[in-house]
Amino acid sequence: MIRDFWDIRQPRLFDEIQALRGKVDETVWRAIDAAFRVETKVADRTSLYLGGRILEGGADNDEVYSFGTFAYAFGGVRVRW
Numbered sequence: 001m002i003r004d005f006w007d008i009r010q011p012r013l014f015d016e017i018q019a020l021r022g023k024v025d026e027t028v029w030r031a032i033d034a035a036f037r038v039e040t041k042v043a044d045r046t047s048l049y050l051g052g053r054i055l056e057g058g059a060d061n062d063e064v065y066s067f068g069t070f071a072y073a074f075g076g077v078r079v080r081w
Contacts, residue, residue, distance in 0.1 A: 032055070033053075033056075046078070046080075047078045048077055048078075049075060049076055049078060050073070050075045052071070056068070
């Protein structure tokens with residue numbers, strides 16, 4: 001989306017986001033997407049993991065005022081063939 005709309009082409013997403021500074025007013029948008037995961041090996045090719053994620057963001061401008069927060073936990077089993 002950054003490449004299509006703003007015509008910003010950088011090798012890393014972080015660099016593309018940094019290139020947006022000055023093009024978009026920072027009071028208009030913000031986003032947080034953070035995750036963590038803990039994994040432990042229970043057998044030679046099997047491990048268990050637990051984690052969580054929070055996604056927060058929104059917009060505040062003349063047309064839209066909307067913010068949302070989503071938080072969830074996840075877990076699973078990983079088996080390597």
